[in-house]
Amino acid sequence: MEGDEKYITGVDLKQHNKEGDLWISIQGKVYNVSDWAHEHPGGDVPLLNQAGQDVTDAFIAYHPGTAWQYLDKFFTGYYLKDLKVSETSKDYRRLASEFAKLGSALVLGFLWIQSSYIGHDSGHYQVMKSRGYNKFAQFVSGNCLTGISMAWWKWTHNAHHLACNSLDYDPDLQHIPFLCGFL
Template sequence: KDIERMTNENEIVFVINKKAYRVTNWVKYHPGGPETISNYAGKDATAVFNVFHPEEVAEKKLKNFYIGDVTDAEVDNYTKEFLDLHQEVKKAGMYSTSVFYYIIKFVWVYSLLALSAYLVLGRESYAEHMLGAFVMAWFLQQVAFLGHDSGHNGVSHYRDIDKTIGLFVGPFSSGISIAWWKSNHNTHHVVTNSVDHDPDIQHLPVFCVNHRLFKSLYSYYYKRVMDFDAAAKLLIRVQHYLFYPIMSVARFNLYFQSLNMLFTRDYVERRWAEIVAMFSYFTWFTVLAMQLPTWGETVSFIREYCISCWLL
């Protein structure tokens, strides 16, 4: 009841292993994004915390936010079984990283970028230039997986190293803020497929992926009401036709979301490094596209790149 009362008073409190923690004043500094925590306010976060964090985080950090024991808290069987499975997977070494795999992966992915640049700069035919656009899209799709793994601290398992890798493969190589991605994607993992919490399924007025979205609903991630208005009713009626055309230009929305967060949020870790990296991406991509012999080919290159993103 005390936790429910504090949550209703806009305090961010959660339970881990029958202990209550209040992080209201610290939440904006959370490395995984503030929404990851705020969307779990008032709940038992035992499972998600233990899976997301190494043991030393619990030992060093949690004690700073401890406010008391929760005497009536019970860990349900589902959570117990999930944590048991987590420990089995951990003991089996299945969370370990293959350094050799990532070396090969980096060489392969950035070979695609080099090939795209060669087709644009070193070849003369229109077809080869358009092939360069396809290879560029292929590179950007593949480098996103490296961004995913570094965002989860899954490449080296050392946070500072993976942050640096994420800065390179994220905003510098693909134009997407790794800080924005962490906030969005980690929240998705914490509250997976919750229609009022998970940003990965909150696409009104364009797409609807759950029957509960056939009405206006408050998004705890975006902190606003998602209106099921006339535009939503019209667009959702034909969403099966619109899906692929919209996905061909969806990357530009990711650019907007990244810049919006970097310039409007009170605190963003490595904010200026991310901004510089993003604008470096826009610079090298634009300079490369403008090396083509005509404006028409430059426009075609960007068009084929967008279409290829859809195909891939």
């Protein structure tokens, strides 16, 4: 019955954010994955990084539709009382739903991720035997498939390696406010 539902707040959920006491929320339902985290196919690190939070968008992004069927065994019986979904998340979830209906979300996501890795590694000239083939792989995977200018990426990524995690000089950290503006 609907009146029998139990609720916790986001503050309560955040208290369960460590190994051995690891709760997450997906679409407002709260799950205890403490004892299962070491069996998670993606490893326990993603769960530990997201512990004590609503992870709906990450769950949608990284799991096939068949993964939903396994959640019930972790359900705590609690729901989030104060769940707020941003407009960006609503848009993302609508888009993911549309892709899933088309049956291409998993394939497109996989191709985008693989293209990103190929772009990154060919940017370091580590994919092909020759510099020319690596540049071609950079162009195809970066510019064409992921929509990232490899020239821009190489400039900022090389600077990142020179000033790794420097708040003043690492371009990857300098992009965070710009990129977060879209979220």
